[in-house]
Amino acid sequence: MEQPYVLGIDIGGQTAKCGIVNARGEVLAQTILVSNTQTDAQSFIDALASTLKKLMSDAGLDGQVRGIGVGAPNGNYYTGEIKDAPNLTWARAKNVPFAKMLSEAMDGMPVALTNDANAAAVGEMTYGAARGIKDFIMITLGTGVGSGIVIGGNVLYGHDGFAGELGHTCAVRGGRVCGCGKQGCLEAYCSAIGVARTAVEWLEQHPDESSLLRLRENITSKDVFEAAKAGDKAAQEIFDFTGNLLGRSFADFIAFSAPEAIVLFGGLARAKEFLYEPIVKAMNDNLLAIWKDKVKILFSSLSESDAAILGASALAWNL
Amino acid sequence: MEQPYVLGIDIGGQTAKCGIVNARGEVLAQTILVSNTQTDAQSFIDALASTLKKLMSDAGLDGQVRGIGVGAPNGNYYTGEIKDAPNLTWARAKNVPFAKMLSEAMDGMPVALTNDANAAAVGEMTYGAARGIKDFIMITLGTGVGSGIVIGGNVLYGHDGFAGELGHTCAVRGGRVCGCGKQGCLEAYCSAIGVARTAVEWLEQHPDESSLLRLRENITSKDVFEAAKAGDKAAQEIFDFTGNLLGRSFADFIAFSAPEAIVLFGGLARAKEFLYEPIVKAMNDNLLAIWKDKVKILFSSLSESDAAILGASALAWNL
Numbered sequence: 001m002e003q004p005y006v007l008g009i010d011i012g013g014q015t016a017k018c019g020i021v022n023a024r025g026e027v028l029a030q031t032i033l034v035s036n037t038q039t040d041a042q043s044f045i046d047a048l049a050s051t052l053k054k055l056m057s058d059a060g061l062d063g064q065v066r067g068i069g070v071g072a073p074n075g076n077y078y079t080g081e082i083k084d085a086p087n088l089t090w091a092r093a094k095n096v097p098f099a100k101m102l103s104e105a106m107d108g109m110p111v112a113l114t115n116d117a118n119a120a121a122v123g124e125m126t127y128g129a130a131r132g133i134k135d136f137i138m139i140t141l142g143t144g145v146g147s148g149i150v151i152g153g154n155v156l157y158g159h160d161g162f163a164g165e166l167g168h169t170c171a172v173r174g175g176r177v178c179g180c181g182k183q184g185c186l187e188a189y190c191s192a193i194g195v196a197r198t199a200v201e202w203l204e205q206h207p208d209e210s211s212l213l214r215l216r217e218n219i220t221s222k223d224v225f226e227a228a229k230a231g232d233k234a235a236q237e238i239f240d241f242t243g244n245l246l247g248r249s250f251a252d253f254i255a256f257s258a259p260e261a262i263v264l265f266g267g268l269a270r271a272k273e274f275l276y277e278p279i280v281k282a283m284n285d286n287l288l289a290i291w292k293d294k295v296k297i298l299f300s301s302l303s304e305s306d307a308a309i310l311g312a313s314a315l316a317w318n319l
Numbered sequence: 320m321e322q323p324y325v326l327g328i329d330i331g332g333q334t335a336k337c338g339i340v341n342a343r344g345e346v347l348a349q350t351i352l353v354s355n356t357q358t359d360a361q362s363f364i365d366a367l368a369s370t371l372k373k374l375m376s377d378a379g380l381d382g383q384v385r386g387i388g389v390g391a392p393n394g395n396y397y398t399g400e401i402k403d404a405p406n407l408t409w410a411r412a413k414n415v416p417f418a419k420m421l422s423e424a425m426d427g428m429p430v431a432l433t434n435d436a437n438a439a440a441v442g443e444m445t446y447g448a449a450r451g452i453k454d455f456i457m458i459t460l461g462t463g464v465g466s467g468i469v470i471g472g473n474v475l476y477g478h479d480g481f482a483g484e485l486g487h488t489c490a491v492r493g494g495r496v497c498g499c500g501k502q503g504c505l506e507a508y509c510s511a512i513g514v515a516r517t518a519v520e521w522l523e524q525h526p527d528e529s530s531l532l533r534l535r536e537n538i539t540s541k542d543v544f545e546a547a548k549a550g551d552k553a554a555q556e557i558f559d560f561t562g563n564l565l566g567r568s569f570a571d572f573i574a575f576s577a578p579e580a581i582v583l584f585g586g587l588a589r590a591k592e593f594l595y596e597p598i599v600k601a602m603n604d605n606l607l608a609i610w611k612d613k614v615k616i617l618f619s620s621l622s623e624s625d626a627a628i629l630g631a632s633a634l635a636w637n638l
Contacts, residue, residue, distance in 0.1 A: 084608075134478070135477055135478040149576075151475060151477075156576060158454055158470075158576050158577025159579040160577050162609055162610070163575065163576050166575065169571040170605065173567075180607055253575070255485060255488050256468070256485065256572070257475060258477025258483075259478055288484060288487050289403075289499075290402065
């Protein structure tokens, strides 16, 4: 029987988004599984397999799906394992042989696993802003800062499958403590959580300046975005600061792999109108002459709800 | 006629080292051309072609050489051009179509060009410390700091052929002005010139402390090495400082490409006994847990006089 469909699954700390995708990159059916209630991996896998089987059956596509692509935090393409993912209740401080377990629960259907940022990079290259671009760096600005590096049309996995942890390169030497335990990581400043931390610091350091943000308790990056759109100077300064740190880090990334473009994706990338200019300025100020004004900064063109599923699904076509 | 030999040429600011190499990586004959007297590219190419023809003829190998591999500052593998190389008297502020010109002067013999650090990486992979290693980063610690990045057994050239300028990533934000015009580059601290600058700064900042280096005028990195070997505490502190900056930069490079090893090469790499420990400590202190104590720091195993020729020559086998 012909198998013209694949499953794409994007696993996050709260939910697993699952979808059936055709070769044109259309999500034909999708569903969401809550992923923060299971404490052991087998329970999660069993719940996921039931969800996928029901999804295929409801769509009338039993037997027509050729494989499963999965993006997950700390997912390793080479080994198929999820290795010590602190945000997944069922994968903390252990190695879960995820691809093998899911394949078994799905009656032998082949499974490809990678980390969520790599999956996003594949999705962007296959269906999004990076179509036709063979050398680019995907930066995901979400709760954390992730990255997927594409070289000559292939995702860079490195010696051990963990390449592309650019969120944990140093943005500020001796700076803020990051969730990973190190100091000054890009993620500690330029993630959604990082931007909220910057906002709290800004308010403390400028006690005499007014800002809409003073009306908020538990400031989020979304609050900062809303305030910036309303013309709040403090919020705009916070995005200037964030964009500056991103841009100067990007300059170092470019010196490594000489990409054609850097593609931004994730919730914080919605603040394009406030981030684009400071990123481009800081990047070019820190680049060697050979690259000045030559590297494109692109923003994802995929809808966020589809992108994660599409990216993961794209892995499955080669299975 | 069988053509079992290649020519390897390493072009530096002072000399071009030329050699004939066999498939086992033995340098059968070599010679040196002074490269800092010509002010136009054609004069240099003509002198180089004469030198190469004489080398082949003297060795009795006319007609048995299949191609030429060249490593040169700012050499571009894709275009065959040397682009604005400030250290080459005949390639300043211009693009020299080097591969094409040399091939014409050599009666059509094929020529492959890359930058000197990439050539060293190929040499190390083919004949040296990186044999059997498919993912590594070569760092050349010479007058400048260069790098060649190998991924899956292939040199990373990037979108434009200029990938791997890790000497110009930021080691100290807002730090010393580098030869490239930017501030705080790794090269401004960890090259031979950078180490000499650190020595001068150290002496100024510690007026009351004795050091053998106070006896020197125009301190060089070699003076610092000699003093460190003689037990000079200041010189050893200077290497600690240098190794620390290298190690913490290496941690960021590892987060990019997840290599199996970092290989050090060049004049300054001779100071292994003083650099190894501070590099390894700073690197591991700045790595994510998944890489701590896992990435090897290797020192080139090729003799320096051969390595440059061997590396360049290795490019020519695929012509």
